[in-house]
Amino acid sequence: MTMWELIRVNKRNSVLLLVAMAICLILLGFIIGLGFFGPEGGFFGLIIATAIWLILTAVSFSGGDQILLAASRAKLVTHDVHPQLFNVVEEMKIAAALPAMPKIYIINDPAPNAFATGRKPETASVAVTAGLLARLNRDELQGVIAHEMSHILHRDILFVTLAGIMLGSIVLLSQVFLRGMFYSSMSGRGRRTSSGGKGGGQAQLVLMIIAIVAAILAPIMAYLLYFALSRRREYLADAGAARLTRYPEGLASALEKIANDRSPQLASVNKVTAPMYIANPFKKKKGMKLSDLTSTHPPISERIRILRNMTHGASFKDYSDSFSAVTKTKTVVPPTALTKEDIALRQAGAETGKKERLETQMRQVGDIMRRVNQFVFLTCLCGLKLKIPPNYKADKVKCPRCKRTLDLPKK
Amino acid sequence: MTALIIIAVALGLLIIFVLFVIGIYNALIRLRNQVNNAWSQIDVQLKRRHDLIPNLVETAKGYMKHERGTFEAITKARSQAMGAKSVSEASKAEGALGEALSKFMLVVENYPDLKANQNFLAVQEELTGTENKISFSRQSYNDQVLFFNNKIQMFPSNIIANMFNFTKRDFFEIEVAAEREVPKVSFT
Numbered sequence: 001m002t003m004w005e006l007i008r009v010n011k012r013n014s015v016l017l018l019v020a021m022a023i024c025l026i027l028l029g030f031i032i033g034l035g036f037f038g039p040e041g042g043f044f045g046l047i048i049a050t051a052i053w054l055i056l057t058a059v060s061f062s063g064g065d066q067i068l069l070a071a072s073r074a075k076l077v078t079h080d081v082h083p084q085l086f087n088v089v090e091e092m093k094i095a096a097a098l099p100a101m102p103k104i105y106i107i108n109d110p111a112p113n114a115f116a117t118g119r120k121p122e123t124a125s126v127a128v129t130a131g132l133l134a135r136l137n138r139d140e141l142q143g144v145i146a147h148e149m150s151h152i153l154h155r156d157i158l159f160v161t162l163a164g165i166m167l168g169s170i171v172l173l174s175q176v177f178l179r180g181m182f183y184s185s186m187s188g189r190g191r192r193t194s195s196g197g198k199g200g201g202q203a204q205l206v207l208m209i210i211a212i213v214a215a216i217l218a219p220i221m222a223y224l225l226y227f228a229l230s231r232r233r234e235y236l237a238d239a240g241a242a243r244l245t246r247y248p249e250g251l252a253s254a255l256e257k258i259a260n261d262r263s264p265q266l267a268s269v270n271k272v273t274a275p276m277y278i279a280n281p282f283k284k285k286k287g288m289k290l291s292d293l294t295s296t297h298p299p300i301s302e303r304i305r306i307l308r309n310m311t312h313g314a315s316f317k318d319y320s321d322s323f324s325a326v327t328k329t330k331t332v333v334p335p336t337a338l339t340k341e342d343i344a345l346r347q348a349g350a351e352t353g354k355k356e357r358l359e360t361q362m363r364q365v366g367d368i369m370r371r372v373n374q375f376v377f378l379t380c381l382c383g384l385k386l387k388i389p390p391n392y393k394a395d396k397v398k399c400p401r402c403k404r405t406l407d408l409p410k411k
Numbered sequence: 412m413t414a415l416i417i418i419a420v421a422l423g424l425l426i427i428f429v430l431f432v433i434g435i436y437n438a439l440i441r442l443r444n445q446v447n448n449a450w451s452q453i454d455v456q457l458k459r460r461h462d463l464i465p466n467l468v469e470t471a472k473g474y475m476k477h478e479r480g481t482f483e484a485i486t487k488a489r490s491q492a493m494g495a496k497s498v499s500e501a502s503k504a505e506g507a508l509g510e511a512l513s514k515f516m517l518v519v520e521n522y523p524d525l526k527a528n529q530n531f532l533a534v535q536e537e538l539t540g541t542e543n544k545i546s547f548s549r550q551s552y553n554d555q556v557l558f559f560n561n562k563i564q565m566f567p568s569n570i571i572a573n574m575f576n577f578t579k580r581d582f583f584e585i586e587v588a589a590e591r592e593v594p595k596v597s598f599t
């Protein structure tokens with residue numbers, strides 16, 4: 001079946017990419033060693049490069065997803081906090097045939113966004129912002145969660161983690177080298193150049209220049225490669241979401257809402273965690289065309305157009321056809337995953353438009369967060385909704401509008 | 412000397428062949444387990460649906476005094492679905508129950524008070540979730556069955572499948588024609 005075929009191809013591509021980046025890292029270490037320590041220093045540089053890589057790997061594998069969740073201030077929630085979110089995640093877990101239910105987190109932020117983490121499908125987590133929950137209807141939320149499930153199913157998180165470590169090592173190594181060069185040239189000629197003969201000094205200078213050029217170019221190349229692959233994975237996750245939900249319009253209209261959102265940029269995000277999110281968390285600056293190359297995500301308008309163009313079915317083949325028609329380029333889906341599958345689209349769910357005013361949405365964001373923080377909600381007979389903080393200890397409360405005394409539910 | 416080489420080569424080939432057969436056999440077992448697991452997922456969700464219905468009826472009853480027929484249809488379809496013995500019987504009864512529920516949801520549209528009730532909204536969300544889970548588990552089951560059936564029909568795994576009596580599985584089809592049809596809209 002094509003979904004499993006896709007996962008297999010993804011695995012192979014990840015390994016290829018990682019090997020390429022590893023070779024890049026080792027070469028860089030070697031050249032820098034040669035340039036910095038002289039002809040015998042190549043292996044020393046290599047050892048340093050490997051050490052940096054090992055340390056970064058150890059750090060991110062010993063709790064990378066926990067660090068990410070903590071850094072984005074995400075809170076683990078149960079079914080009662082947001083039943084709809086919980087149900088939608090379970091629906092997609094069933095559709096994707098994941099072995100275990102992912103953990104669900106809510107992030108206290110009005111900007112609509114979502115991400116998935118966890119290197120194995122068994123230990124995956126999904127995090128959404130309160131802003132996303134307040135804005136999207138059921139079908140749209142389902143589209144977003146399906147996109148995240150596809151990331152989990154395609155093992156994209158493992159890939160992003162490994163590639164990110166490799167990228168981080170390359171960047172760190174060249175930074176250390178360039179800073180080192182800068183300071184040693186500031187402090188005058190060192191022992192290294194004076195000890196060699198005249199010819200040796202010349203050769204050393206050439207090596208030094210090669211090392212500098214490599215140290216400047218390698219991170220740029222690694223970045224571009226990383227971003228290109230990250231964009232490709234986004235397309236594939238969109239294709240997976242359409243296939244899981246049988247309803248591309250849900251994700252398309254969710255992306256549209258996210259793109260048209262006016263709330264401020266997500267507070268806790270940086271360039272390393274950006275590829276994890278469903279839409280680029282960095283707000284666009286005006287007149288930046290280079291950003292297309294260095295972006296971790298494909299242009300959102302293009303993703304929407306591809307999804308809306310899928311009118312015949314919801315298989316990978318249909319997504320791939322639509323992709324070619326919209327972008328006029330060849331497909332992103334691996335050819336072996338393109339066998340014919342007959343998957344009909346379904347109709348919209350019962351719940352229709354969720355067109356509320358901004359203030360209502362913001363109030364909902366607040367309510368979701370209060371529920372996350374274990375506030376008790378109570379509706380008085382006069383219609384007033386009371387929100388009682390968890391540190392309120394008495395078992396009765398007076399309604400501020402109609403002065404009735406209300407009983408608090410037992411905990 | 413040459414005899415020894417021939418024996419060694421033959422032995423090597425035999426070992427490779429045995430490993431190959433074991434690999435395919437294990438893959439088939441894994442796929443069959445996945446199919447069975449997907450089937451049990453459907454079962455879990457159908458039970459959940461049966462459990463939710465009394466809740467739904469209880470919440471809605473107070474508001475919908477004049478809709479006794481609708482309630483009776485649901486309750487009857489539920490008890491039939493719960494009493495179903497065979498798979499074909501079950502899918503027929505579940506289809507009827509699904510139909511009764513969607514009719515009920517249409518009737519609810521006429522009762523704005525009920526639609527605003529927090530308890531009812533909670534039950535409705537659970538029901539929508541369960542209906543979706545049923546259709547997604549059916550979808551996933553059919554995916555797994557397709558994969559499994561392809562494997563036992565294609566060369567070379569079909570030989571091993573025949574040797575160990577792996578048989579094709581049936582898709583879980585929707586029995587009720589109405590659920591398959593696109594709802595008709597009439598402008599009269």
